Amino acid sequence: MSEPVTFSIAGDVAVVMIDSPPVNAVNQGVRAGLKQVFTELRGKPGIKAIVLGCAGKTFVAGADIKEFDTGIAAPGYHEVLRLIEDSLVPVVAAVQGTALGAGTEIALACHYRVAHEAARFGLPELSLGIIPGAGGTQRLPRLVPLEVALDMALTGKPLPAGKAAEAGLADRVVGGEVMPAALAYARELVASGAGPRRTREQPVKGKEGAAELFAAQRAQVAKTMRNRQSPIALITALQAAVEQPFDEGLKVEGRLSSQLEQATESKALRHLFYAEREVRKIPGLAANIAPRPIARVGIVGAGTMGGGIAMCCANVGIPVTLVDATQQNLDRGMATIRKNYERSVSRGSLKPEQLEERIKLISPTLDYSALANADLIIEAVFENLALKKEIFAKLDAVAKPGAILGTNTSTLDIDEIAAVTRRAKDVIGLHFFSPANVMQLLEIVQAGKTAPDVVVTALDIAKRIKKTGVVAKVCYGFIGNRMMDPYGREAERCVLEGATPAQVDGALEQWGMAMGILAVYDMAGVDVGYLTRAERKHLLPDDPTFYRPTAVLYEHGWLGQKSGRGYYRYDGADRKRTEDPEVIALLQEEAKRLDVPQRKPGAQEIQERCLYAMINEGALLLEEGVALRASDIDVVYTAGYGFPRYRGGPMFYADTVGLKVIYDKIMEFQKTLDPRYWQPAPLLKKLALAGSSFAQWQAEQSR
Ligand code: 3H9
Secondary structure: EEEEEEEEEEEEEEEEEEEEOOOOOHHHHHHHHHHHHHHHHOOOOOEEEEEEEEEOOOOOOOOOOOOHOOOOOOOOHHHHHHHHHHHOOOEEEEEEEEEEOOOHHHHHHEEEEEEEEOOOOOHHHHHHOOOOOHHHHHHHHHHOOHHHHHHHHHOOOOEEEHHHHHHOOOEEEOOOOHHHHHHHHHHHHHHHOOOOOHHHOOOOOOOOHHHEEEEEEEHHHHHHHHOHHHHOOOOOHHHHHHOOOOHHHHHHHHHHHHHHHHHHHHHHHHHHHHHHHOOOOOOOOOOOOOOOOOOOEEEOOOEEEEHHHHHHHHHOOOEEEOOOOOOHHHHHHHHHHHHHHHHHHHOOOOHHHHHHHHHHHHEEEOOOHHHOOOOOEEEOOOOOHHHHHHHHHHHHHHHHOOOEEEOOOOOOOOOHHHHOOOOOOHHHEEEOOOOOOOEEEEEEEEOOOOOHHHHHHHHHHHOOOEEEEEEEEEEOOOOOHHHHHHHHHHHHHHOOOOOOOOHHHHHHHHHOEEEEOOHHHHHOOHHHHHHHHOOOOHHHHOOOOOHHHHHHHHHHOEEEOOOOOOOOEOOOOOOOOOOOOOHHHHHHHHHOOOOOOOOOOOOHHHHHHHHHHHHHHHHHHHHHHEEHHHHHHHHHHHHHHOOOOOHHHHHHHHHHHOOOHHHHHHHHHHHHHHHHHHHHHHHHHHHHHHOOOOHHHHHOOOO
């Protein structure tokens, strides 16, 4: 293997290159290489400046995340970056692509920075539950105003080169190749006699007002990043930069970093980083299967879902043919798409000319035969099996050979839908989440006859439209909605047992869910769940309390946000949800009529019942092979269902609680609650009694 760090001499300038594919992440080898090279260059006569750059498309994209699992081996980041900063001749960083995490920190330890105009500087550490731990918390506020430093590290949003230059992070922004430009800049520095400019020797920028800024940010993260330690630690480290000398501040950063690396929050977030990349690898699928080319997409249904999917395609330049049954639907759909784009323009995230370009990529039509040149057709009409079958028969007649036919069903049997076509091998489930142009998740459902290259194409298109695609097999509700079923069942049952909707949702939100499930029902429309269950009434348990609160609301026409009331009222100017005494009284009366014992479950019980029921269902999905890996379930839930990322997803969370603890609780609920709902999944039972975990089980499966 070639050395990860090398240098060459160009006259009186040394050019140091990091080459650590695929993204130049820093591992022990890179640190050791930097140490060796900078030590050697220190004593080298005739060298008047050093340029530090990277091979490939990007500057260092961060610390090698894998190293956090084993501990950071010597030499450490602080030591190596200090050596760079201590260079006796000016060091110029040449930045292209993305300088992320330790990448930005290396650039900060250099004395000058030249950036390509498309380069970006970011500190995404909080997304991994850690803080910049290579001096970033101490050096960044010495180059950019404290407020900018806080914003960069708290939001993780990378700063584009132009903005970085304005803030003081980049000294020069260039349009062409960055290495020759950095070399030229280094020579200018030498010619002008400019020496090293050590970041650590600069004063912190924007110290005045720092106390108020920190207080405000602490209050803010307590609200918006609740239950998390890394944002608080980040503020503490930045505060140390303001209040203490550089070396003392560095010690604070070091101490906090090593604590955070060991904490569950960081383990959970690192788990998701790997899991989100693992989902693309499908066991049993040969690595050399090529995706089918997708140049044009057809969409059937111009409603909220179809329109959202059309936007996803147009956003990345894929032309779309949008079909609906009536001109009125098409007009309404196109108007909604335009309105959504206009909102982006008014927020400044889209240029007006881009809006027009994207709209132009979407061709609305009433004519199914216009779908004949589409390579992928996605049906996105409402959830009705007969209607979907009718549409698939039509698609079978018009689609060209080899075209992929996708259905956006969220619950229905895709094998049945595929059976009406003569090309079941080309049929696949593509379950988008509403609003499709915003939500990250795409459940890819491989039906019984779906061809392997169709699955590969679906994963490929997911990546192209910037979604996280997770493969599942056919069953009612696939991964996401199937696990939602017992979760929602318990939430509704808790309401019948005397907890108010706000108490149930409050308990779930306090635990970390983005939104309580009853508020979610109000947002999606209470009728949606009710009608889906009505269709499969014959399959539901013979239990008059099962999802009864939703049925009561439906019977009263209180369908949620769209009718101004559902589980809550939404009638202030801001339409904020408020508890509805009438609904509470009505549901209590219903509970009495159904003889439901009043136990008024508290927050902990609500959390355990909802989450453990969900986890138990997840274990069943693993046994049935519907989900390929426990970590896939975690990706589905964090990308599509508002499950807190810092808890790692339901299956990772289960491991952190301990499967035996969960199993014992389920056995207790079997005695105290309705036993038919509290049967431990055999896999959960087996792993719990063996002292094992879902992670261990997954590792054994892939062996
Ligand atoms: C940090 O720096 C801490 C410091 O403060 C020091 C503390 C002491 N490590 O995403 P992709 C792999 S924290 C290891 O598909 P893209 C990735 O697993 C770090 N591996 O490509 C994948 O492998 P595989 C801060 C990494 O083009 C392959 O590279 N940095 C790392 O869509 C391609 O990745 C971050 O958080 C890594 N750091 O996106 C940046 N990064 O092919 C995390 C990537 O085997 N990375 N890999 O599955 C990213 O955001 C994206 O990967 C990036 C490229 C934007 C760079």
